[in-house]
Ligand SMILES: C[S@@+](CC[C@H](N)C(=O)[O-])C[C@H]1O[C@@H](n2cnc3c(N)ncnc32)[C@H](O)[C@@H]1O
């Protein structure tokens with residue numbers, strides 16, 4: 560029985576929603592896509608993507624999974640400053656999305672993107688990453704402002 564579906568989100572565009580209650584600690588699905596270099600994925604994104612809108616998932620070894628090529632429903636996961644899921648990397652360039660809280664039927668599933676940019680955060684750049692998750696303690700940004 561399917562546990563999640565993709566539909567319109569009040570946070571942004573499409574999101575992933577639970578079709579039934581899912582307890583904490585459950586693996587939902589793999590974040591699928593092409594494993595490639597950061598350079599190649601960002602060049603592809605510059606050609607066809609919008610600034611601040613990406614399906615690129617960073618791996619610990621510096622490569623990325625580009626969900627825009629061969630990706631699955633996981634690429635529609637939105638960011639929240641109080642997520643109910645996390646991404647777990649298995650060390651062999653595979654990433655799995657797992658619940659870190661009990662999820663109710665109808666809840667949207669979120670991860671914390673933990674995005675970093677290798678440059679100074681100008682107002683223009685910050686505007687590309689404004690967070691609309693609606694959490695009580697929303698930081699206002701999808702960027703991980705604690706790192707760097
Ligand atoms: C991987 S996509 C997620 C799917 C997206 N909702 C869509 O329909 O394409 C990531 C993009 O969704 C948007 N997004 C995700 N979470 C957001 C949030 N909390 N606030 C504002 N935009 C968000 C941003 O544009 C981000 O770059």
Ligand SMILES: [Zn+2]
Pocket residue numbers: 639640641690691692693694696697698699700
């Ligand atoms: Zn937020």
